[in-house]
Amino acid sequence: MTDHDRDLRARLVAAGVELVATGGVQALGLREIARHAGVSHGAPRRYFPTHRELLGAIAQQGFGRLTDTLAGADALAAATGAEARTRLDALARAYLGFAAANPGMFELMFRHDLLEGSGAELRRTTLPLFLTLAGLVAEVHPQSDDPATATAALWSNLHGLAQLRAWGSLGLVTGSEDIEPLLRAALDAHLGPAAP
Template identity: 35%
Template sequence: MTDSRTYHHGDLRRALLAAALEAIDEVGPAALSLRDLARRAGVSHAAPAHHFGDKAGLLTALAAQGFDLLAQALTAADGDPLEAGVAYVDFAVTRRAYFEVMFRPEFYRADDAELIAARARAGAVLRAGVAALPTGSAPVDPGRDALAAWSIAHGFATLWLAGVLPDRVGDNPRDAARTVLRRLAT
């Protein structure tokens, strides 16, 4: 009988990325090894290097995929800046392995064209959502406003993942984020 997790055919790249996400959830991106990744995917130890070159190549592909998934999550908020912030936090919590790689450029090749394009797509969706925020009497500065909104959502997500928020925020990250991020929309 064979292990059902052993790779046999199909999309090896996808199988390796899935195994990497599993490993990162368990040991974090710094401790990820291509040899362990090959073992998890049930392939030769040379297979990950054949597809990605090295660990940085693998993590670059993972970060690019993560930014594309983040762009999709933000797009699903349908232009509502509050819901985009909640979607951002939800992405960080439910896709933690991606999140842990995406914002750690020391792990990947930040000059990779695919990664740059994916990060730009996610940034464009974020900036579009911020354009809907009320400005009151403050002058509109889309770049500054997007940075402020991103900083708040990212900071909240990071604090949630670290487990350092006060107990009174509750145990549902979406609800807690919505309460905090609502301050942006007022």
């Protein structure tokens, strides 16, 4: 691949990142991405054999940003000498914050119906993050036989909170948009109550 090809490929991905931020997943048509990148409507097919591969490349940018966001939150908590439970709290808040600040990208990142075929690359992007979470969960529950399952359950709960908040469903059942009591309940359910 030439430098020109790499540049055009990067422009298409960057155009998709901008479009998903402003218009959500529904804005990610091939023609719209090409138009936004300033190229012909056939250009995306030269660099991404399928629409799903282009969407996967856009989603990978989102996973990279999420990973950076969570790594920053964890580094900040770890730098203060925080224990595993406190670090998990910081990571959970960063995850929910990323979801709220990037609703279009967050939706795309987890729309596996749209990203089919890109899964292996995306899993490589997220596996280190998951392993960090699992290591912290194992510190909180050293007697656990299966920290990976406990981590997946916690992540599922956090993801559900993020998605229900995005859909506006939490206010319907709780009478409030305040996610704090739900976050506290989720963390306590999976990790035990925080130390006073």
